[in-house]
Amino acid sequence: MSANLINLLIEATGQTLYMVAVSAILGTLFGLPLGLFLATSQRGELLSAPWVNKVLGLVVNATRSVPFIILVVAIIPFTRMIAGTSIGTTAAIVPLTIATVPFIARLVENAIREVDSGLIEAARAMGATPIQIITKVLLPEAMPGITLGLTLAIVSLIGYSAMVGAVGGEGLGDLGIRYGYQRFMPDVMAIVVVILIVLVQLVQSIGERIAAAVDKRAPKSGGQ
Amino acid sequence: MTDNKTQGASIAFDAVGKAFTKSGGVTVNALEGVSLTVEPGSITGIIGRSGAGKSTLLRMVNGLERPTSGKVLVAEQDVGTAKGAKLRAIRRDVGMIFQHFNLLSSRTVAGNIALPLEVAGVPSSQIKPRVADLIERVGLTAQAGRYPAELSGGQKQRIGIARALATGPKVLLSDEATSALDPETTQTVLALLKDINRDLGLTILLITHEMAVVRDIASHVAVIDAGRIVEHGATYDVFTAPQHATTRSFLSGVTGVTLPAFVKDRLTQNPPPQGGEEVIRVTFAGAHATDPMLARLTKEMGIPVNILAGAVEEIGTRPFGNLLVSMPVAQAAEARAFLERHGLLTEVLGYVG
Numbered sequence: 001m002s003a004n005l006i007n008l009l010i011e012a013t014g015q016t017l018y019m020v021a022v023s024a025i026l027g028t029l030f031g032l033p034l035g036l037f038l039a040t041s042q043r044g045e046l047l048s049a050p051w052v053n054k055v056l057g058l059v060v061n062a063t064r065s066v067p068f069i070i071l072v073v074a075i076i077p078f079t080r081m082i083a084g085t086s087i088g089t090t091a092a093i094v095p096l097t098i099a100t101v102p103f104i105a106r107l108v109e110n111a112i113r114e115v116d117s118g119l120i121e122a123a124r125a126m127g128a129t130p131i132q133i134i135t136k137v138l139l140p141e142a143m144p145g146i147t148l149g150l151t152l153a154i155v156s157l158i159g160y161s162a163m164v165g166a167v168g169g170e171g172l173g174d175l176g177i178r179y180g181y182q183r184f185m186p187d188v189m190a191i192v193v194v195i196l197i198v199l200v201q202l203v204q205s206i207g208e209r210i211a212a213a214v215d216k217r218a219p220k221s222g223g224q
Numbered sequence: 225m226t227d228n229k230t231q232g233a234s235i236a237f238d239a240v241g242k243a244f245t246k247s248g249g250v251t252v253n254a255l256e257g258v259s260l261t262v263e264p265g266s267i268t269g270i271i272g273r274s275g276a277g278k279s280t281l282l283r284m285v286n287g288l289e290r291p292t293s294g295k296v297l298v299a300e301q302d303v304g305t306a307k308g309a310k311l312r313a314i315r316r317d318v319g320m321i322f323q324h325f326n327l328l329s330s331r332t333v334a335g336n337i338a339l340p341l342e343v344a345g346v347p348s349s350q351i352k353p354r355v356a357d358l359i360e361r362v363g364l365t366a367q368a369g370r371y372p373a374e375l376s377g378g379q380k381q382r383i384g385i386a387r388a389l390a391t392g393p394k395v396l397l398s399d400e401a402t403s404a405l406d407p408e409t410t411q412t413v414l415a416l417l418k419d420i421n422r423d424l425g426l427t428i429l430l431i432t433h434e435m436a437v438v439r440d441i442a443s444h445v446a447v448i449d450a451g452r453i454v455e456h457g458a459t460y461d462v463f464t465a466p467q468h469a470t471t472r473s474f475l476s477g478v479t480g481v482t483l484p485a486f487v488k489d490r491l492t493q494n495p496p497p498q499g500g501e502e503v504i505r506v507t508f509a510g511a512h513a514t515d516p517m518l519a520r521l522t523k524e525m526g527i528p529v530n531i532l533a534g535a536v537e538e539i540g541t542r543p544f545g546n547l548l549v550s551m552p553v554a555q556a557a558e559a560r561a562f563l564e565r566h567g568l569l570t571e572v573l574g575y576v577g
Contacts, residue, residue, distance in 0.1 A: 127315035
């Protein structure tokens with residue numbers, strides 16, 4: 001394989017990592033608070049706002065039901081407004097983030113809802129404010145679940161990032177299509193797939209380790 | 225220990241009612257016309273079956289539930305209408321412990337106990353020594369840095385108790401705190417609650433479905449049935465002279481005096497024509513609890529007494545005996561009069577042929 005191709009592979013891996021990392025960070029920034037709100041704003045809950053909850057829930061569902069490749073094309077004007085252009089790796093971050101925010105929000109919502117309601121009652125009995133209950137009880141207790149949720153979100157981001165070649169986003173997926181498929185270079189395709197597998201494995205095992213480290217719910221095996 | 229003696233607060237329920245509207249518009253009264261005064265510094269037990277409304281009643285003391293009618297006062301403050309910062313201030317004066325402990329799995333023993341102090345905005349320089357004191361009080365110094373999942377049920381409840389005491393409350397609420405514990409651990413947790421009540425002077429209000437818990441630590445008891453208080457008073461009085469059927473059925477479990485099956489199955493409401501035996505419950509209370517009255521009955525009156533079941537136990541520090549006996553129907557009235565004359569309580573349960 002030529003040095004040129006190796007350079008292309010390294011560059012493409014860097015681009016994929018860049019897109020995934022920035023979209024994951026932005027997605028968490030918006031998705032975490034949204035998920036927290038969704039988990040605590042139904043009728044009678046801490047931040048009870050049933051109507052806002054319903055509307056946001058609808059928006060989240062609607063976004064999640066649009067196939068990613070259609071979302072990418074459909075929001076091109078919005079992408080141009082945010083990124084200045086609708087073509088390229090940086091521009092691809094906009095649809096990636098928009099697809100990830102509702103996904104992360106639902107994962108966070110589920111993790112928060114897993115927290116034993118007895119803990120909320122205990123915190124209320126202490127005289128905690130709703131914000132204190134969220135920051136001191138719900139978030140720390142849901143942390144193992146949130147960590148696993150974010151891991152899942154990053155893994156799906158790696159998959160999504162392969163599709164943004166359609167709007168000129170670069171990265172491993174784009175390289176695989178252009179060289180491996182269109183130029184009939186099966187070895188390039190194979191290497192791209194292997195790199196993607198390694199990336200997903202890495203993300204998954206790091207995520208699981210962090211989740212296990214923050215999970216104090218059961219004694220570690222072999223302990224006691 | 226640097227615990228300050230906190231003055232216990234009184235709790236007053238005044239004609240409290242709680243109605244829930246179920247889906248379909250059906251209204252269910254969880255509580256109706258409950259009036260009860262809990263003396264400052266006392267340990268009061270509320271006993272009832274599940275669904276009787278005791279949990280709802282307890283949760284009104286710290287505003288986790290609100291009454292739909294009547295008033296709940298803690299230290300003269302109306303909890304039922306308090307909101308926002310005022311309600312949170314009342315809650316800091318009312319600690320609570322739970323059946324399933326409700327500890328944060330993500331925090332260590334020390335971290336869990338520190339939580340109410342953090343919530344109350346206590347500076348962290350003051351939190352540390354306070355937490356160390358509380359951990360020592362409940363005997364968990366060696367476990368301070370461990371997580372709840374690594375500890376036993378009894379240790380978890382000790383964390384719960386230390387956490388409930390952190391803000392120096394005037395009232396401690398106990399929601400079935402020993403129901404998930406084995407009998408031995410229950411005893412140590414109850415002993416700890418007793419110590420706390422004595423040392424700190426705070427008022428303890430507990431709910432339970434176990435009469436043994438009431439017998440072991442409560443100075444006063446209220447029996448709740450179907451949302452109403454059917455009987456209340458000093459524990460000794462309620463145990464020795466229960467008035468209500470619900471109270472009696474709870475008591476039969478702890479006083480160890482249920483009729484043996486071979487008698488119970490043959491028990492009739494009217495004396496058999498050919499004579500037979502009368503079955504009587506004799507309750508020994510107060511000064512006569514330790515007198516050998518049955519021996520005297522046989523010796524002085526010549527009446528043969530057949531003992532079917534019985535137990536003598538202590539409520540607080542006062543002995544209390546409960547015997548089930550049978551004797552010939554012809555002499556039973558005379559025997560009951562003799563026993564009543566000597567300060568014992570008798571109750572006819574039925575007859576066997």
